[in-house]
Amino acid sequence: MRTVSHILVAVAAFSISGVVAQNYDVSSSAPGYAIKGKVHKTRSGLEIPLELNDGDGVDLYGKTIRDLVVNVDFETADRLHVKIGDKDEKQIPVPDHAYGLERPKTRKPAKKLNYDFKYTENPFGFQVIRKVDKEVIFDTSDYPLVFEDQYLELSTAVPNDANLYGIGEVTAPFRRNNEQNVTTVFARDAGTPFYENIYGAHPYYNEIRKGKAHGVFLLNAHGMDVFFSEGRVTYKVIGGVLEFYFFVPKDGKPNSVLEKYTDLVGKPFMPAMWMLGWHHCRYGFKNISHVNWAVDGYAKANIPLETIWVDIDYMDHMKDFTFDEINFPEESMVALSEKMHANNQRMITMVDPALSNNDSYLPYEHGKEMDVFMKNSDGSEYIGQVWPGFTVFPDWWHPNVTEYWDYWIIDWMKKLDLDGLWIDMNEPASFCLGSCGDGKANTDPPLQWELPEEDQIRIHAEEEAALKARGVSIPGDDRNLLYPNYAINSGGGNLSERTAPMTSLHHGGISHYDYHNLYGHAECSLTRNSLLKYKPDERPFILTRSSFSGSGQYVGHWTGDNHSSWAKLKNSIAEIFNFQMFGIAYSGADVCGFFDNATETLCTRWMEIGAFYPFARNHNTLVASHQEPFLWERTAEASRRALAVRYALLPYYYTLFEEAHRVGTGVWRPLIFAHPEVDAFLDNDVQTLVGTDILLTPVVEENATSVEGQFPEGIWYDWYTYESHVSTSPEEKVTLEAEMEHIPVHIRGGAILPLKTPAYLVKDTYASPYTLLVALDQDGEAEGRLYIDDQHSVQQPATSDITFSYKRGVLRAKGKFDYADAEKVGTIKIVGADDLTTASYNGKKFDLESKDGAIVLEGADIELTCGFTVKFR
Known part of the structure; x- marks a missing residue:
């Protein structure tokens, strides 16, 4: 004992x-x-x-x-x-x-x-x-x-x-x-x-x-x-x-x-290929012309744009499933969707959980009939306040809510032929302290933080009194749900601050106190199922703000309302590391920052690393200045360069996402997770491994034109020049040049990377032949993997899973070759070998060319329908 x-x-x-x-x-x-x-x-x-x-x-x-x-x-x-x-x-x-x-x-x-x-x-x-x-x-x-x-x-x-x-x-x-x-x-x-x-x-x-x-x-x-x-x-x-x-x-x-x-x-969901392209959004698009201006601005600057997002600006008084008929009339939103799809691009809109409780609002009337909204402890509807004004909230645990939510989500997706949905404010957020009060149904009540300070104090006190007046417990439960004796260190103070009161009820008499942290997670699961009913064969796209352990099997996540500051740029990397670890591989931060005004320098550096986020999107708020990357020439040039690397790496990214979906590992990885034996990497939360083979060393300090990096043992090749760096001491910090438009990217010696020729769109990028980049290690060897499918279907009738190896001058491809429509291998580049002059494949002999630091075999024309061997001499 x-x-x-x-x-x-x-x-x-x-x-x-x-x-x-x-x-x-x-x-x-x-x-x-x-x-x-x-x-x-x-x-x-x-x-x-x-x-x-x-x-x-x-x-x-x-x-x-x-x-x-x-x-x-x-x-x-x-x-x-x-x-x-x-x-x-x-x-x-x-x-x-x-x-x-x-x-x-x-x-x-x-x-x-x-x-x-x-x-x-x-x-x-x-x-x-x-x-x-x-x-x-x-x-x-x-x-x-x-x-x-x-x-x-x-x-x-x-x-x-x-x-x-x-x-x-x-x-x-x-x-x-x-x-x-x-x-x-x-x-x-x-x-x-x-x-x-x-x-x-x-x-x-x-x-x-x-x-x-x-x-x-x-x-x-x-x-x-x-x-x-x-x-x-x-x-x-x-x-x-x-x-x-x-x-x-x-x-x-x-x-x-x-x-x-x-x-x-649960394993992270498998994204469609288009989801790995570049996204753009603005909270504060003034009208549909403003959205089209952004789309056209990307095209004129030749900065890749795969998906345009429209925030709550498009809504009538910010109500889900409606249109602002002056600035975003339905026909213009449909036309935008048609324009994007005609250009092989995509469109996404936001849908929040909070729904206006005005009697004239059909989603409310429908939900009221089906009794699917959260309740107060006395059985009345819980009324909060969000962007549409006074609101009700779907109870995701109610037996009728699936039918209800399916109806509105599927109808909305069909109406605009949308490619996905963006769920915000699903903690759930509400601007009152607890309930806003019974019988309120105003579409445009004042926002408390815009009122004079004395009014804010008064309203808050009134809400606190009303919260207490309803009681601190619910029928049959004598716990103090509003003010538990142990006060967790929530930054909001009161547990019911800016959310549903802890005494509000879900189906079965379960208090919100017990389910609060699951609210967003439940909405993610339900919404994914709705999208699968809309298009059963297409991989659903959903981005959420609130999440719980396991949400990654349903959705992606962005890190929320960050700020345009150097501190938030730096910390965005750690936040993404966290979500990779939490099992949400498809994650990213608002590039250039959401709040405040981004400077040219900050946005340039943020676009450089943001171009490599697993989920990559520029997004900011209506009160901030414009930060579209095409507005500054240096930012535009940095964006073109960084996104060219990302798009070239799309086969590698896609293969990593398949690994994440099947195995559970992250797409972005901190150095310490790859090399836990190296104490020097314990606190390094800036440098980023994409998989095992790409190392990013971003600039996260203002006015810097160089950056210090650490390298795991072995050979690392500069992406742009193929110049090699041999690391024998990971503790050593190496100074890397990084002028304003440049982010240092290195390839691990020993990797074989499947690449594409970057183009404006993901589809056009993928239409190009493969290039196999063979980066040799100290023993003159390398290996890699390529996963291929149709890039969008839930169920795959045929896939290819190919492993490449290079040893003693021989490149081999083995594995599963069931996907019949794969593009050919057009080019093979070998980095780290100086004495190769010829190659042979399938009875053909090729003369090799030394170009830009690599030995290059062009015109290989190798089908990816079966294994192959290429011998180099």
């Missing part, structure tokens, strides 16, 4: 946005739990009954639950499931559903586990141990377990200077530090302030320890604080259960951890 020490390290409280984070020591007197009775073996593991120990320190922030059950499931060799729940099952977990998380059904315990699980009897604690090196990777033994109806606490020991990545959504450096040591997980409409909770909820982290990685996921949709402090990680959660998953791959590679994590939550 082991005894828990209550000698805890005091952590100073600090304040963010006026909310004080409570320190650890409040729970140090908690009595903990002991095993009660017999530990049972189950079909897949263990069942451990717990009972509260006698003593003080109960009811710290809620009502202590005395009897618990711990279920331990050895689900796979790499994944351990530990769930600590209340015996009576009154606490509300994440639902076992597509709108929560569909758990795997484990029939029997896995064999040859990569981990051990150990526990102590009194007080109960447990350890997860990595077998390969006996490292204890999760250890609750020396910290109290607190389990109350509205407060759950559990801690684990970690190294003093732990390398922790994840927990969000938050705007922060990729490697989390101990200075801002609390991360709040609570979906919130906020314009990306540093170190505060924003749109999504992802209670997952990846730790790298002694060069090996593991992952920890707390499956819980309630608000929580996660403290990263010296020697410790502590979870403080305001409801639900403690349902943990641990991911311990045998090889200890961070990318293997992501593979195991997405095995559970």
Whole structure:
């Protein structure tokens, strides 16, 4: 029997946005739990009954639950499931559903586990141990377990200077530090302030320890604080259960951890090829002519544009499924869609969840008849305020909402022949504190932040009083849902600030308090299904603001309302790293920034790295100045150069997305995830690996014309000149020239890249023959992969999956060659070989040419319908 020490390290409280984070020591007197009775073996593991120990320190922030059950499931060799729940099952977990998380059904315990699980009897604690090196990777033994109806606490020991990545959504450096040591997980409409909770909820982290990685996921949709402090990680959660998953791959590679994590939550969706082109949007297009001006401006500047987006500007009083008949009449929007499609381009519009509750608005009347909107605790419709004015909100858990949402989404898609949808404000956002009040149906109420300060204070006080007057609980539930005793460190303060009141209801009497972090996630799943009903054979395109663990199987994500600043440019890279790790491979940030005015220099540098975002789009707000890249010649030139590299790499990007969809790894990868053994990469969250073979070193500082970069061991070739850099010391920082229009891009020696000739459109780019770029390593070898399908269908009748290898002067292609319409290989370039003069293929002899730093075979005319061999001499 082991005894828990209550000698805890005091952590100073600090304040963010006026909310004080409570320190650890409040729970140090908690009595903990002991095993009660017999530990049972189950079909897949263990069942451990717990009972509260006698003593003080109960009811710290809620009502202590005395009897618990711990279920331990050895689900796979790499994944351990530990769930600590209340015996009576009154606490509300994440639902076992597509709108929560569909758990795997484990029939029997896995064999040859990569981990051990150990526990102590009194007080109960447990350890997860990595077998390969006996490292204890999760250890609750020396910290109290607190389990109350509205407060759950559990801690684990970690190294003093732990390398922790994840927990969000938050705007922060990729490697989390101990200075801002609390991360709040609570979906919130906020314009990306540093170190505060924003749109999504992802209670997952990846730790790298002694060069090996593991992952920890707390499956819980309630608000929580996660403290990263010296020697410790502590979870403080305001409801639900403690349902943990641990991911311990045998090889200890961070990318293997992501593979195991997405095995559970779902693999990223497979985008269509056109989705990998360049996108443009503006909140503040004044009319349809303004949109056409942007489309034509790209064409005149010869900057690739694949998709035009129209924000809420097109709507009649910002109501979904309507048109502003003065500035965006229906016939002009249809004409824009036809114009884009005639040019082999695409069009997307926004649809928000909040719907006007005016009686004359058909979507409201329809939804009211079907009873699909969220309710107040007294059964009346919950009324919020968003862009259309006073609004209602679909309840995604209502049995009628699928029919309702399908009808309006499919009708809207047909009306404009749209290529996808953009979902915003789905935390859900609302401009009132809680309910705006009963019976309100004004389309154009004033926006509070535009009123005089004294009026804002008065209205806020009135809303607070009205919120309290409705009561803090719901029928049959005596929890304090509005003001739980433990106040998570939400940047918004009150949990109901700028969202639905926590006492509003979903179908089945479930409070919004219990489902808040799932609202956007549920909408994503439902909307994807609607689009599949509209066009069952086409891969749906949906971009969301709010997300939860597993949303990546349905949608892509942009990082929200960032700012046109150098700090936000730099941090956008870390944010995308996070979402790659969270399983949302199709992700990106608003290029050039959303708020504030972008300068020519800032927009130029942002276009350079933004051109390589997995999801690449320029977007800004109506009160900011124009930032279309064609407005500044230097920005236009930088955009053309960077997008030419992206479009040349489209076969490589597409292959990476197929890998992400099948395996679960990210498209963008931090250096430390590729090389966890190199401590010098731990804090590098600027340089970016695209897959394994392309290294980006962007300029993220104003007025800089050079940038320092680090290189993993081996040969790296400059994309533009093929000049080689041999790295023997990854710790060394190398200065790279980077004039204003240039972003340094390097190719890993040992890679074979399938390339295309970049054109204005994705379709025209892909119509060109393949070029195989063979970049040799120090041993004169290289390898690569190419995935080919029809680029848009959900189900593929025929695909090709080709592996290339080069060794001892012989290039070979092997694999699956079922896709009959693949373009031919026209050119082969070999970089890093100086003595090659001829090549032979299929009985033909070719003279090689030395051109621009490469040995080039042109006119190869090789069909990609079967394997082939090319011999070089």
